[in-house]
Amino acid sequence: MGLADSRSWWQRLRPYVLAFDAPLTLIIGALLSVGLITLYSAGIAIPGKVWDQLRNIAAAVLVMWLVANIPPQTMMRLAVPAYALGVALLVAVALFGVIKGGSRRWLYIGTQIQPSELMKIAMPLMLAWFFQREQGHLRWQSYVIAAVLLAVPAWLIGRQPDLGTAMLVTMAGASVIFLGGLSWKALGALFAVGAAGLPVLWTFMHDYQRDRVLTLIDPYHDPLGKGFHIIQSMIAIGSGGVSGKGWTNGTQAHLEFIPERTTDFIFAVFSEEFGLLGNLVLLVLYLLLIWRGMAIAMNAPTLFTRLLAGAVTMIYFTYAFVNMGMVSGIIPVVGVPLPFMSYGGTALMTLGLGGGILMSVQRHR
Template sequence: MKTMIPAWLGKPRLDPVLLILLVVIMGFGLLVLYSASGQDMAMVKRQAVRLGFGLLVMLGISQVPPRILRIWTPWLYAAGIALLLATWILGVGRGTQRWLDLGVLRFQPSEIMKLAVPMMVAWYLHHRVLPPAWKSVLVTLGILAVPAFLIARQPDLGTALLVAASGIFTLYLAGLRWRVLFGFVGLATAAAPVLWLVMKEYQRNRVRTFLNPEADPLGHGWNIIQSKVAVGSGGLTGKGWLNGTQSNLEFIPERHTDFILAVLSEEFGLVGVTLLLVAYMLLIGRGLYIASVARYTASRLLAGALSLTLFVYVLVNGAMVAGILPVVGVPLPLISYGGTSAVTLLAGFGMMMSIYGHRKFIR
């Protein structure tokens, strides 16, 4: 392997365990996408190119020492905030202001925050005594609340929650006391009615539908019901690849993006779902291992937070498809069609690889 890498790049920092797991999951994803897209090879190719680009980004970032990453962290965070403010003013998109059009490139600044927030929190706590004191906790909350608020008002509640969660996870891994943690949970529960008032009508409808999908089976309840039918009819071993009737006959909405897990469940059954969850579990476990062997506080917290955030993606998406959480726009990581989220995720894995690959040099 060494001979294949140009000398100036130095030692490759790719973690083979993470890489294999990622490739397996992404390969499986492309397979499901081929079926979910109605056997549209062009779509699969587009996605493969995006994933390939994501892997290059990962490779690039893995070569950057954590120290450099730490130096850039405040700037990245500031740039993210600036871009979010820019979308507020200049944003384009389907009735919501998520996208920033830079002429050649259209992207969601909120994606940057998925990385920038845990990085920033880790950067901040790096210099603090852990478990964090009250003042540190409050500052941390400020770091994550500002972008979360800006994203929530786009409105993109799903991403806002993910961004906030990544910050909270960093605090948790930093040793935030359990009772404070449970206090937050209690506070969040109490704040739910307030959240309801802040929500847009379509978001409220999603929650209403979630609570009682059969009330309007042809309207808002349709997605949830058809998704459940797809999952349930998959059975133990599934209907077989390309044989999912719910997906091929277009009963599943958003079947190549947010609801791709319904297609997977229908065609590969409980066996497929279990294997996928195990793969994610291994990925998260590997991430946490990498974090626990990191030498620096910031690296540790960042790698751990990114792993836990991945879990939130999986849990929220899986629960939504199975009808136990409201429909929120959270993709299934590395499998749902779409470029930005995959590239962000792979960039995060690049950081983990960098942390793992540079652990001995730091000593």
């Protein structure tokens, strides 16, 4: 009888059951716990929010575990089909999508889906596959092709309009292009071209997008209208002081001054109740998340896995930076949740998928 045949069922299943990376699991678990505590307070007048989020977490953890057991070689084979499917669904949204609140972002195929969420992962997968394929003979034409691969879905998402998701997809793809070997000089030139093109971009922006930029510059020009929500959010953050008002004692949230307090603006609720000290703890957790992701990327054995892990880590960074920045009033308001804390199933599934990719890269070194 061979060695494999003599092993117990637990010995055979153990590598698959224990697929999670311990440091990454602890960090994500801590963020999810903080999120549930904050969500309970933010949604105290909305029955069922915490239980719904627990179901979302269970689904995200299951996705994370499944993906952690998929070898990176299999992910590389899925890169092109996933990208092609994502672009095809985005085109279908543009043609036949469901309109909600003035935006055409959803597609009904028996159930309602938002294809732009798929591109948050499919885009870095595709570009990581492309640079792995081009490894050893990269030329300037390679970066042009990569930029086109990135621009097509970013443009389709931006015209829905969904500026927040378009920005996340662009950041995920741009991080792969940069980590793939783009020089600092070329990056600086691209930033200069982008800055010079801002006046042109302004002419193509929707009215509500221009209003958000103007509100960022001076939220008090319309304090009871367009600037009301961001002003109340900044009041909540400032009123928390050093130690906060205490759990469930936040007045801005419970008196319903904070908009979307269980989703995009949950950071304002957390800041009011836990203050500066709580924010420092939260920042440390996010820094640990970024550190662990970059450590996995640096130790990855192939260019594909390094680029993919680096891109997922940059997605986490962008989520956290943009959300905290918009809630604090330092960047325009866009629809980006706070990772592993905001209420919602779709974003949490995407984040769980990203965590599974990092664990797969670490596990299959």
